[in-house]
Amino acid sequence: MKEFKGRVINPGYYKGEAVVSHQGVNTLATFQKSAIAKAKQVIAADQNNPDIFGKNLTGKALCLPQTIGSTTGGMVLEVICSMKINPQCLLFSEHIDSLAGAGVILSVVWEGSDIIAIDSLGQEFLDTVKSGDTVEIKEDGTVTIL
Amino acid sequence: MYEPKMQLTEGQRRILNGEEGDVKAKVMETIVRYGDMFEADRLVPVTHGQGHLVTSFGLSLLKPIYRTMDELISAGLKVDGGFTMDPRPVDFENVKCNPLDRILFSTVLYGAQGRYEEQLKKLGLSGDNAFSCACYFDEMGNVPKKGDILSWAESSAVNYANSVLGARCNRNSGMIDIFGAVLGLVPNFGLLTDEGRKAKWKVIVKTTKKPIPQILGSAIGIKVMEDVPYIVGLDQWIGTELNDETRSYLKDFGAATASNGAVGLYHVENLTPEAVELGDSLLAEGYKEYVVDDAELERVYKSYPVMWKDPDKEGTIAFIGCPHLSRAQLNEWADKIINGLKETGKKKVKCQTVLCTAPPVMKEFEKTEKYRELLKTGARVTYICPLMYTSNPLTKSRRIMTSSNKLRTYSVARYYKDDELLDYIIGK
Numbered sequence: 001m002k003e004f005k006g007r008v009i010n011p012g013y014y015k016g017e018a019v020v021s022h023q024g025v026n027t028l029a030t031f032q033k034s035a036i037a038k039a040k041q042v043i044a045a046d047q048n049n050p051d052i053f054g055k056n057l058t059g060k061a062l063c064l065p066q067t068i069g070s071t072t073g074g075m076v077l078e079v080i081c082s083m084k085i086n087p088q089c090l091l092f093s094e095h096i097d098s099l100a101g102a103g104v105i106l107s108v109v110w111e112g113s114d115i116i117a118i119d120s121l122g123q124e125f126l127d128t129v130k131s132g133d134t135v136e137i138k139e140d141g142t143v144t145i146l
Numbered sequence: 147m148y149e150p151k152m153q154l155t156e157g158q159r160r161i162l163n164g165e166e167g168d169v170k171a172k173v174m175e176t177i178v179r180y181g182d183m184f185e186a187d188r189l190v191p192v193t194h195g196q197g198h199l200v201t202s203f204g205l206s207l208l209k210p211i212y213r214t215m216d217e218l219i220s221a222g223l224k225v226d227g228g229f230t231m232d233p234r235p236v237d238f239e240n241v242k243c244n245p246l247d248r249i250l251f252s253t254v255l256y257g258a259q260g261r262y263e264e265q266l267k268k269l270g271l272s273g274d275n276a277f278s279c280a281c282y283f284d285e286m287g288n289v290p291k292k293g294d295i296l297s298w299a300e301s302s303a304v305n306y307a308n309s310v311l312g313a314r315c316n317r318n319s320g321m322i323d324i325f326g327a328v329l330g331l332v333p334n335f336g337l338l339t340d341e342g343r344k345a346k347w348k349v350i351v352k353t354t355k356k357p358i359p360q361i362l363g364s365a366i367g368i369k370v371m372e373d374v375p376y377i378v379g380l381d382q383w384i385g386t387e388l389n390d391e392t393r394s395y396l397k398d399f400g401a402a403t404a405s406n407g408a409v410g411l412y413h414v415e416n417l418t419p420e421a422v423e424l425g426d427s428l429l430a431e432g433y434k435e436y437v438v439d440d441a442e443l444e445r446v447y448k449s450y451p452v453m454w455k456d457p458d459k460e461g462t463i464a465f466i467g468c469p470h471l472s473r474a475q476l477n478e479w480a481d482k483i484i485n486g487l488k489e490t491g492k493k494k495v496k497c498q499t500v501l502c503t504a505p506p507v508m509k510e511f512e513k514t515e516k517y518r519e520l521l522k523t524g525a526r527v528t529y530i531c532p533l534m535y536t537s538n539p540l541t542k543s544r545r546i547m548t549s550s551n552k553l554r555t556y557s558v559a560r561y562y563k564d565d566e567l568l569d570y571i572i573g574k
Contacts, residue, residue, distance in 0.1 A: 009183060024371055024408065029556050035207055036255070036537060047453050048555060068371060068408040070556065071200045071299040074319025075211060082210040097372055097408060098336065101183045102319030109176050110214055 001146055004125045008141040009096055009117035010108055014089050015136045018129050018145075019044075019060045021051040024068035027099060030057075031076050034085065042085050051131070061135050062087035063126060066097040077103025081113040089137055092119035093126040118143060148175050151182040152333065158189060161329075169221035173325045180322060181333020189331040190338065194294035194313065195227020196272065197327030198281045198303055201320040202232035203534050204259030211321065212258060215265040218328065225270035225327040230281035230288045232300055233470065233502070235259065235534035240526040241500055250538055269324065277529065278504035280397065280470040282306055285506040292419055295338060297326030301410075302401035302469045302552065308411035310388065310396050312419035314338045317372070317410040337374075337410050343420065344430040345376035345413055352439045356383040358563055359395050360551040362438065363402025365446040369436050372408035376429050381416040388417065390474040398550075401469050405552040453558035454545050460497075461547035464571055465532035465559065467502030468550035476503050476511055476527070480520045486572035487523055496573045497547075499525040502532055525571075533557060 029046035041058040052062075067073055077100065080086045086107075090100060096119040107113035118141050125143065129135065134146045147163070154162065162178060164171040181189065201211060218224075236243075236251045236259075243251065263271070272288070279300055281288040290296055292312035298304050299318045307313040316336045318326065326332040336342040347370045351357060357380070366375055384392050396414070403409035413421040413428050420428060466479055479501055487493065503511070508529050511517050517527070532548065535541060536557035546559040547567055554561040562570065 026555070032537070032556075033539075036205070037539070038207060047451050047558070066372060066408070069301070069405055071301045071304065071317055071323075072320045075201060075208075075321050078210055078321070079208060083207075096183060098180075098184070098317045099319045099408075102180055102322045105176055105179045105183070106319070106321055109172060109179065111210060 001144060002128055004121045004143045006091070006118040006121040006141045006143060009101070009119055010104055010115060011139045012114055012116035013137065013139060014061060014116055016088065016134065017060050018063050018131060018133045018135045019052055019055050019057055020063045020126070020129050020131045021049055022126060023049055023051065024066050025049065025052070025062070025064045026069035027067045027073035027076050027103070028070040031080050035076065035079055035083065040085065042080060055131070057087045058085045059088050061089040061091055061137065063091045063129050065094045065126060066092060067100040071099060073099035074102030074106055078106040078111060081107035081115055082111045086113070086115055089116040089118070091121055091143060093121050093123055095119055148179060150178045152178065152186050153188045154178070158331070167221050169217045170223060173223070173328060176322070177325050177329060177331065177333060181335060184333065184335040186333035186335035188334050190295055190334045192295050192297045192326060192330050192332055194290040194296050196288045197225050197227065197229035197323060198288060198298040198300055199229055199231050199320065199323050200299035202277055203235040204256050204262035206254065206257045208258065212262060212265065214321065215269065219265060219268045223328045224268065225324065226330070228270045228272035229324070229327060230272055230276040230278065230286060231266065232277065232279050233529055233531035234277045235530060237528045237530045240528040241530060241535060242498055247538060247540055250540060255538060275505040278470050279303060279531065280472070280504055282311065283472060283504050283507065285473065285510070286504050295332060297323055297332050299323035301404035302397070304410055305400040305404040306397055308337055309400055309413070309418050310393060317408065343374060343411060343428070345428050346370070346373040346430050346433055347375040348429055348433050348435050349375045349377045350435060350437045351377060351379035352437055353443065354440055357438070357443060359399035360402050360549065361443050361447050363399040364406040364551045365438055365443060366436070367403040367405070367407025367409050368446065370407060370409060372410065374411050374413070375409065376413045376415065376421065376426065378415045380414050384417070386416045390472065392417065394472045394475050397469055397472065402551040405555045450554060450561050452560050454560060455543060459545060461545045461560065461570060463498040463500070463544055464547045464567055465500050465502065465535070465553060466549055466567070468532050468548065468553040471501060471503040473507045473510070476501060476507060477516065480516050482568050483523055483525050483571060484519050486568055486574065490572050490574050492573045494524040495571045497571065499571050500532070501525060501527045502530060503527060505529045
């Protein structure tokens with residue numbers, strides 16, 4: 001069991017499965033396919049990201065450094081939140097980037113989403129957590145790998 | 147009620163408190179929270195009033211976006227300086243589609259296009275031809291000056307405006323773009339600040355020939371992610387003058403840095419405006435170095451996955467121009483196709499070939515003899531975004547070829563170098 005403390009972007013409690021990307025997550029490439037297909041779950045579709053490609057992200061704690069790619073990213077995140085197929089938590093090892101940040105705020109302010117977002121968890125967090133691990137997230141930004 | 151961390155003026159606080167209406171308050175809350183997340187100290191005025199929005203496509207699933215647009219319109223909000231948009235998604239006249247494609251594109255996928263464009267007009271759309279990712283082309287007329295503050299999205303346009311024009315804009319997401327433009331205010335952080343425009347990477351180009359912009363940009367984007375690179379050694383290959391050729395090179399290079407990574411600004415020594423003005427004082431303390439040589443570019447090129455179901459079969463459609471081709475690039479591609487076919491003794495291109503450019507560039511090109519010659523080869527010119535064509539799930543089984551690293555990144559299109567793609571098209 002290992003504990004990390006990050007900055008709270010949007011708070012919440014969560015206990016569940018982690019999916020880990022060691023490289024930047026391309027929001028458009030990852031989520032667009034499932035959103036267009038009006039899927040009930042997001043299956044990560046970014047061919048350039050072998051860490052998460054083909055994995056189910058809905059309801060999971062997506063652990064990542066940052067997001068990358070098209071500036072539709074924030075809006076895409078808002079859409080999947082409105083469809084309620086989003087990862088339940090976004091756990092950033094680095095400072096949140098502008099696209100993911102916008103996506104979280106748009107989702108919270110305009111969609112009333114309860115998506116949890118914590119950033120600045122540090123590189124050690126990303127080096128430690130593995131896909132399939134159970135993580136517990138508290139309102140104060142504490143993330144525990146169980 | 148949200149309590150801002152940044153300093154707001156009395157007027158801004160009144161908006162946030164809802165004294166100018168609930169919708170404007172929500173818009174302000176979004177912008178303020180966005181800025182607070184990045185430790186912005188205040189909001190600053192947008193000095194280039196014309197916006198650029200990334201969300202140009204009326205995808206049926208974007209219901210939250212249309213709802214928000216309706217709210218803005220109902221509240222009487224609009225962008226006073228107008229705005230351009232990314233490209234329209236469909237052009238049945240120039241991009242051949244079968245009947246099933248047509249149904250999918252016009253109903254299932256982009257069935258909301260008409261309604262969405264009506265919303266955009268009410269919000270300040272700058273005319274019927276205002277649809278291009280390269281809004282900064284002279285023909286498009288949305289050209290900021292050095293030092294201008296923008297509220298734009300579209301990763302390649304923001305990248306170009308910051309790097310080549312010396313304007314100041316963060317890598318805003320869709321919706322943040324219009325919110326900032328409606329308010330005329332954006333949060334002061336990141337690429338708006340002198341500190342945020344400093345380079346954390348020195349990229350040293352040590353190639354033995356002019357690097358292909360799409361691959362060099364990809365390599366740098368993958369390496370530096372969202373950081374600012376200061377690139378030395380590139381001027382020996384592309385010169386020190388910002389002319390049509392270098393601007394086109396930087397457009398394609400920058401789009402690759404932005405899509406393969408998250409680069410919003412780069413400096414090229416002796417070429418881009420801030421690098422010319424400030425030189426290597428733009429390097430941040432403790433910067434890292436990345437050397438790009440022939441072997442590194444080859445390594446990156448070889449790393450691109452081929453996502454075709456049957457990679458051994460030949461391509462069926464070629465898209466060129468993502469971002470949109472400049473007028474000079476369009477002329478050059480037309481020449482290469484026309485002359486290449488003469489060389490190979492063939493009359494027609496080997497596969498469906500589509501050149502993408504901005505509507506005003508296309509309209510001018512259509513008046514030329516070269517356009518008529520190009521049409522005879524079977525190649526077509528369009529104003530669409532090829533990425534939006536590839537959003538159609540039916541296209542996944544088609545073997546799409548492209549010389550755009552951005553299109554490769556976001557689709558199952560296979561990347562070819564310009565020369566390789568040309569050779570295929572002309573049957574060499």
